[in-house]
Amino acid sequence: MSNAAMTAPPPAFEPRAEAEGDAHARTRRRVWMVECAVIGASYVLNGVLMSLFALGGTVHWSAGVCYGLPGVLLSATCVALIATGASERTSDPSFSKVQAYGNAALTLVGVALFPQLAFAYALSLFILMLTATYRMPKRQLHVMLAVVVLLFAALTFGQGQPLTVPDSTPLERWLSLLFFVVSLGRCVFLSVINTHNNRLLRERGIEMQAKLAEIERLAHHDELTGVLNRRRMMHFLGEELARHDRNGAQVSVALLDLDHFKAVNDTLGHLAGDEVLRRFAAAVQRHARNTDRFGRYGGEEFLVILNDATTDAALQAIERMRAAVATIDWSHLSPELRVTFSAGIATYNGNESVEVLLSRADLGLYEAKRCGRNCSRAL
The missing domain is CATH 3.30.70.270 (Reverse transcriptase/Diguanylate cyclase domain)
Known part of the structure; x- marks a missing residue:
């Protein structure tokens, strides 16, 4: 008869688990980089549309540059830091907060410098808040919303100009409509992405529960016979x-x-x-x-x-x-x-x-x- 407990073999799953962890980290960084690139493209699009208002004499063409160029540089910096893994050493590895705060700052500066386009910056704020809801904690989101709204209201009313849509000429009306349609389209696009991500999270949660159940079973049961260990x-x-x-x-x-x-x-x-x-x-x-x-x-x-x-x-x-x-x-x-x-x-x-x-x-x-x-x- 044998009184000795079986000698447990070294866990063969450790290298595989480590490889899966590395692959998951790479996938996560790639998703963050894509998100930053999409935000950068949004800055470019907004900047171009704002600059087009210069054709109708609404604002100077520098309005688009002042908004788009800093935004693109911010997004490019975030992409570079995420790609090198440097963002992992911060409390905000996806730089979602950095992007949100940066976008809010550029929007408020734009309202201060170019109040004629306050409606365009207001639409940008809709997209900003929709994006922020994906990653930011609820409390921080509420604080940012309150601060941005108060500052936006102070800048808008403090300059004595009503929040209007440029419509003095046909060109302004078409450009305003185009800006609205593009902003609405991005909101829909972000909602679709959010729905897709939520589905992936649910699927991943189900997979995680199954893996945890399997780990729990292996921790308590003999692998060969299936009975308790x-x-x-x-x-x-x-x-x-x-x-x-x-x-x-x-x-x-x-x-x-x-x-x-x-x-x-x-x-x-x-x-x-x-x-x-x-x-x-x-x-x-x-x-x-x-x-x-x-x-x-x-x-x-x-x-x-x-x-x-x-x-x-x-x-x-x-x-x-x-x-x-x-x-x-x-x-x-x-x-x-x-x-x-x-x-x-x-x-x-x-x-x-x-x-x-x-x-x-x-x-x-x-x-x-x-x-x-x-x-x-x-x-």
């Missing part, structure tokens, strides 16, 4: 002994060891041995009581925690399991193969440790082996 069984055994100490509930344990299992590995190979362990564990688990805990203790040795079971009740339960294992057909592995197990049983006496309790069960297992195997003994 030794660590989890020790946790449950400690809980049951504590329950006995509180209310006197009976707790028995049984150590099961497959008879002549080494011969199975030596003659049929380790793959056949693994198949024997899996089918054995499945048969025992099917015939265990609903209140019992069953897991792999180490190698070909398994542990059963029999709750609310006296020694006699535990013996009866283990004998049912032994009879069930004896009926398994192993002919697909070998016509002569017959799998049995020996068991040692011990009932908690209320004043012993987990180690002492399992040692008594191990002595019972040794006695069962000495008596010819394929039997149960209680000590």
Whole structure:
């Protein structure tokens, strides 16, 4: 019989997990860079449209340059820092806050310098706030909204000019309509992107939940047989002994060891041995009581925690399991193969440790082996 716990192999998933993490980081940076590039293109588009108002004499052509050029430089700087990974060392790795604050500042400066285009800057603020809702925390978003609105109102009313749409000439009316249509189109575009990102986040959340569930399962279950692993069984055994100490509930344990299992590995190979362990564990688990805990203790040795079971009740339960294992057909592995197990049983006496309790069960297992195997003994 074997009392040694299985030696855990080194986790083979670590290099894969590291590679997946690097790929995810690259994808994340690429998304941020695309977002900054789109914002930069938006600055260019707004700047061109604002400069076109110079054709109608509404403002000087420098209005578009003063808005577009700093915005493009800001976006280009953000892209460069994200590409090199420098942004990862900041509290705002996507630079979404930097872009939002920069856009707000350029908009307010534009209103101060070119109040004739206040309506255009107002439309830019709609796009700014819509973009900010994607990344900024709600509290910061509300603060920025309040500050920007107050400053915009102060600049607009403080200069004594109403917020109007340039419409003195047909050209101004067409340009104003064009600016409105382009701004509306970008709002729709951003909404579509937001919907797409939300769907991706939901899908990723579902995938993450599945991975966490799998990690949880692997942490508590034996990978080969699917039953509880030794660590989890020790946790449950400690809980049951504590329950006995509180209310006197009976707790028995049984150590099961497959008879002549080494011969199975030596003659049929380790793959056949693994198949024997899996089918054995499945048969025992099917015939265990609903209140019992069953897991792999180490190698070909398994542990059963029999709750609310006296020694006699535990013996009866283990004998049912032994009879069930004896009926398994192993002919697909070998016509002569017959799998049995020996068991040692011990009932908690209320004043012993987990180690002492399992040692008594191990002595019972040794006695069962000495008596010819394929039997149960209680000590």
